[in-house]
Amino acid sequence: MRALDVAPSIHLATAIPGPRTRELAARAQSSVAHPVAPSGETPFIVRGRGALVEDVDGNRLLDFIGGLGCLMVGHAHPAVVDAVAEHSRRFLHTDYAVIPYEEYQTLAELIAGRFGGGRKVAFFNSGAEAVENAVKVARAMTGRPGIVCFEGAFHGRTNLALALTHREDPYKKGFGPFVPEIYRLPYPGFGGATMDGFEKAAAAVFGEHQIAAAIVEPELGEGGYVVPPREFLPRLERIVDDHGSLLIADEIQAGYGRAGAFLASSLSGVTPDLVTLGKPIAAGLPLSAVVGPPELMDPLKFSALGGTYPGNPVALAAGIAVLSVVEEEGLIERATQIGERLTSFWQAVASEHRGLITDIRGLGSMVGVEFADREALGRLRSAALSAGVLTVTAGAEAKVLRHLMPLVMTDDQLDEAFQVFSWAAGTAAGAG
Numbered sequence: 001m002r003a004l005d006v007a008p009s010i011h012l013a014t015a016i017p018g019p020r021t022r023e024l025a026a027r028a029q030s031s032v033a034h035p036v037a038p039s040g041e042t043p044f045i046v047r048g049r050g051a052l053v054e055d056v057d058g059n060r061l062l063d064f065i066g067g068l069g070c071l072m073v074g075h076a077h078p079a080v081v082d083a084v085a086e087h088s089r090r091f092l093h094t095d096y097a098v099i100p101y102e103e104y105q106t107l108a109e110l111i112a113g114r115f116g117g118g119r120k121v122a123f124f125n126s127g128a129e130a131v132e133n134a135v136k137v138a139r140a141m142t143g144r145p146g147i148v149c150f151e152g153a154f155h156g157r158t159n160l161a162l163a164l165t166h167r168e169d170p171y172k173k174g175f176g177p178f179v180p181e182i183y184r185l186p187y188p189g190f191g192g193a194t195m196d197g198f199e200k201a202a203a204a205v206f207g208e209h210q211i212a213a214a215i216v217e218p219e220l221g222e223g224g225y226v227v228p229p230r231e232f233l234p235r236l237e238r239i240v241d242d243h244g245s246l247l248i249a250d251e252i253q254a255g256y257g258r259a260g261a262f263l264a265s266s267l268s269g270v271t272p273d274l275v276t277l278g279k280p281i282a283a284g285l286p287l288s289a290v291v292g293p294p295e296l297m298d299p300l301k302f303s304a305l306g307g308t309y310p311g312n313p314v315a316l317a318a319g320i321a322v323l324s325v326v327e328e329e330g331l332i333e334r335a336t337q338i339g340e341r342l343t344s345f346w347q348a349v350a351s352e353h354r355g356l357i358t359d360i361r362g363l364g365s366m367v368g369v370e371f372a373d374r375e376a377l378g379r380l381r382s383a384a385l386s387a388g389v390l391t392v393t394a395g396a397e398a399k400v401l402r403h404l405m406p407l408v409m410t411d412d413q414l415d416e417a418f419q420v421f422s423w424a425a426g427t428a429a430g431a432g
């Protein structure tokens, strides 16, 4: 590869994967269950800082995966590390419902403040758990069983969340039966679905069934970074209102700033009844939340929601630090800037290599680049990895490059990644 013009963040000491990664991946095969075992292609990490990771072979790589969207504030942000260290020395766990602590309500107040007030918050561990609890609240508060979800949706891997998730293979295959009363509608923009198709299907489902809520991603995440037409969410909100149902925005991937607004759904002017948050809220420590108005969040009996671990105090301490970093470092505005840079960069690549890229889309930094086929994107990703840039795909066909980089990635680091991607695109197009 040609020499980089910018001060390099990337440093390659070995080929990727290096010998130590290969050794560790081989060792994993005998003790780690195969569905969760590493492939051996992606390096094992020893440390990370900001948008950089260092692997077990002494290589330094730029991270466009960002803990699958958890690391908006980057790896090991000093404010988060200090908060975690300080809290860990005091206590690690009690179960807030049994022995309470202040951090729970501090983060609840901060999050409610970001909604403009009038909201209450319950914390959980994973995104799937937040989704399950939002559905529990919606069913209990409406007294209705039905939940509307969408094609292309990903809501997690527990049984109810899987019932709402769309993709069969590998997520759902063999794991049924799933909970009943789940109705799936077309998501305009996904798989050729149109607003018209959505309207017709919605009229039938809402007309015939007792629907408690519709759960929707403002931009599909795992489903391929699909942005629906602007009128879609307002129309869904209207339909839901007309039928006395609730709107749940699953903002676990798009929320907290990645899409260029604290809530991606606000970009369409809608106000969901319930919002699920997860991924970036505690910089990778397990923490998720359901946010809603008191009339929905308060009536259930004490302990009707909860668990042993939800709202872990160390994760909450991290979460409080994350919100200050998001504000102090202007990460929501940064998401928009990064998104603009990504979009114009990939547009230039698309015009240089005609036929390689078929679509570039996204809200804020949540930019998806769709390639002509899975093989072309595979070639680009392998080349980028060999040159020190870690990437991840989205969509059932794995032909969408999704950007989940930490939003603390600097402009120099972006420039460096662009040089790698330009070269990798040439390789993928057969010109490199």
Ligand SMILES: Cc1ncc(COP(=O)(O)O)c(C=O)c1O
Binding pocket: 126, 127, 128, 129, 131, 154, 155, 156, 157, 217, 221, 222, 250, 251, 252, 253, 254, 278, 279
């Ligand atoms: C939109 C959305 N909802 C829910 C989930 C599930 O979150 P978790 O993997 O933390 O259970 C994800 C995870 O990717 C997601 O992107």
